[in-house]
Amino acid sequence: MKMMKVALLIIFWMQAQSGISQVLMQLEIFKEVKAIKYYPGDVIHYKVKQFPKDWRQSKIERILFDEKMLITNDGLVKLEDITEFRVYKPNVYALGLRLIQAGVVWWTYGAIIHIFTENKFTWSTFAIGATAAGIGFILKKWVSRRTFKIKKNANLRILDVSFPTPDQINPKRV
Numbered sequence: 001m002k003m004m005k006v007a008l009l010i011i012f013w014m015q016a017q018s019g020i021s022q023v024l025m026q027l028e029i030f031k032e033v034k035a036i037k038y039y040p041g042d043v044i045h046y047k048v049k050q051f052p053k054d055w056r057q058s059k060i061e062r063i064l065f066d067e068k069m070l071i072t073n074d075g076l077v078k079l080e081d082i083t084e085f086r087v088y089k090p091n092v093y094a095l096g097l098r099l100i101q102a103g104v105v106w107w108t109y110g111a112i113i114h115i116f117t118e119n120k121f122t123w124s125t126f127a128i129g130a131t132a133a134g135i136g137f138i139l140k141k142w143v144s145r146r147t148f149k150i151k152k153n154a155n156l157r158i159l160d161v162s163f164p165t166p167d168q169i170n171p172k173r174v
Contacts, residue, residue: 022162023063025070027085028155029148036087039063044072045086052083065160079156085148093144099136103129 025044027036038044040060047055058072070077106129114121148154 023065023158023160025060025063025079026157026159027087027148028157030153030155044070045088046077046082047084048077048081049083050081055086063158065158068158079158082150082156085150085154085156087146087148089144089146092139096136096138096140096144099132099139101136103131103133103136106132 025038027038029035038060040062043057043059045055045057047053056074058070058074058077060070060072062071063069064071068079070079106125110121110125110129113119150156
């Protein structure tokens with residue numbers, strides 16, 4: 001009985017897999033081996049030819065392989081219309097925010113100690129808080145993101161990595 005359940009589970013899993021199409025968008029960065037892959041549901045940041053100064057943020061709803069287009073929550077975007085693409089590093093961004101907070105907290109504690117005790121708020125107290133806040137600001141603004149110019153230092157491609165169905169492998173001959 002247990003073997004029958006396992007066999008049925010495998011059959012249902014294989015049947016479900018044959019109907020699933022895996023289409024993805026890939027950002028290929030020149031001189032790097034690994035590419036960054038984006039699937040439906042991912043959020044992307046990009047510029048298009050029609051609005052060269054505006055960064056757009058869209059969620060990918062669907063990827064059309066044959067048309068080389070993305071259906072996003074903003075509408076249709078052709079891959080050839082994307083001129084720049086931006087990738088964010090959330091861990092570096094979060095570290096920058098925490099360093100800014102640490103600098104502000106250092107100043108706050110220094111001010112509280114200055115008011116309620118005989119210890120004074122010195123230049124070293126200010127410098128420690130300013131250094132933490134400054135490094136945090138630099139990490140948050142410049143280090144946490146990478147911008148790629150399409151066709152110059154990166155390439156966008158749409159791939160279909162789904163397995164072919166048995167009918168596609170061995171077409172029936174009449």
